[in-house]
Amino acid sequence: MAARELIGFLRAKVSSLHQARCFHVETSLLATDKNLLIKLRKRTGYSFVNCKRALDKFNNDSKQAEAWLNEEAQKEGWSKASKLQGRKTVEGLIGLLQEGNCAVMVEVNCETDFVARNANFQQLVQQAALGTMMYHQGKQENLATYIKSFLGAGELSQLKTSSDGTLLSDQLALAIGKLGENMTLRRAAWMAVPPNFFIGSYVHGAALSDALSPSSSTAFGKYGALVICQPLEESPRSSVAELGRRLGQHVVGMAPLSLGSLQDEPGGDMETKMLAQPFLLDPSVSVGQYLQPQGMAVVDFLRFECGEELEALDIEPTRHSAES
Template sequence: MQRAGAKRGALPARFFRAAAPVLAADKESLLQLRRRTGLPILQCRDALQRCGGDLTQAEAWLLEQARRQGWSSAPVARERPAREGLVGLLREGPAAVMVELSCETDFVARTTEFQRVVAQAALGAMELCRRAPPAARACSQHFLQPEELAELQTGPGGGPLSEELALAQGRLGEAVSLRRAAWLRVRPGAGFVSGYAHGGPAADPGSGPVALGTLGALVACGARGVARGGARVAALEALGRQVAQHVVGFAPRRVGRARERRRGGEEEEEALLAQEFLHAPGRRVGRVLRAPTPPPPPVSAGVTRGR
């Protein structure tokens, strides 16, 4: 375009030069604004566009909108400790995942909004587990690293989980974060994975197949040569669930052996197989699992706590 009265042959004047940095939003400013406010990327981009790319003005504008519309208390929430929350368990074939989301109050943990995000995190972790290369061992476990947690999606074909966390934090007015996630899987035909979630809320259709609770455990059991779908498999999986309940109740630190050496005159109680079984008082877990009907001892066990 040319300004009125401009000489012929002169370079055209650009009326929107100041807007160029906004339209090509500075990625670093965008990420920094999101970290400061905890708000979704789209809202942060809109704020930068409205404020000509000025980070300080954009943050002030977002905070003012938050106060007016009541859609976020994120900057304040980030300062407070998040000691409540839920775990989510999802089983699929020979694998299972467990995630832990934290919030500040038990009241928020009981909301359908928070539970929905827990379910989305579990679905995202399972999708990552599906894409992971098969392990050489019969049983493998993996705790997601910070960069993997940051890249989780909400499930197959879904968007970034980080966006859902930011939205939930804005709607709920509390700090909401994904603390940790892990999966446990066995080689097909080598066994199965059982799980147990304790103290969960009433079943919510939004969580789908994801089991919710304040405490949870996954246990992998070896059961070779047993056809799936039979009564024996059902009995073995029921026993695996009982072992997972035991893990939640007694919190063993390792699988161990059925008989542990005494230390300081007291029997070691940190090993799963050496503990008295929750469902069979007087009998150790290892002895129960060596019986003819149950499967061989678990090849791995994991536990995480929501509080």
């Protein structure tokens, strides 16, 4: 073999070995990138294209990539929110959260029932409920009376979320950016009772998304009810909770407009006073008649129906005498 051919052969061999080494390194890097990409995609829910773009931008730093993705999605969400602002939001969910002697109901709306079943939307409803509960933290201490207060859309959007302290309005923009529908934070209500009272609760009409954490403390539905009750005698806690649930079912199903009193004559299906209405689970007796042998009094109630027409909300807290 001539010297020139030998030199050419050796150069080709060295080049081949170099390429093989580079290929091995690149393959290893690609495997690492793919692993990071899958994890980032699963954690954030953003597209593979955007996740890859973020990882490339920050040299595979997942935390920086995620922060950048959220920032970009939020910008896009605010842009989409302004464009979609006029579109009607007639669907959505009621979120109900109860902690001890306090309970919260919120309503968040979207355009379609398809989005209402999405985990990202349900997380937004959950954040609204948690934010409302946090906002009222401490107000239930040393209560001699029960208290009920309301928040309209403007007040609700300015609450901070429990997860990272961002505003609910920012979480809303993020959800709009992800899901591409107009959404609104419509209203919230909070109730707290003294130790000798309890709050019955019930939601109806929606399933939990498979992608939402099963440990979620927020219940979701198209209808929700809170019922403030006062036991007139000692009752087992389990039976009290079940009775509260049944009363909540009645409020959801029969939609009373006022409480009424035990002196009201029992009415028919068109009756709007709760205590005079036929009890939903036993129409042979009125709610008042059902409660008397239970040793229980209903003091107040609240019903939310997703998408219902609203009168102007009184957002100031209202307190009521525990004896009323």
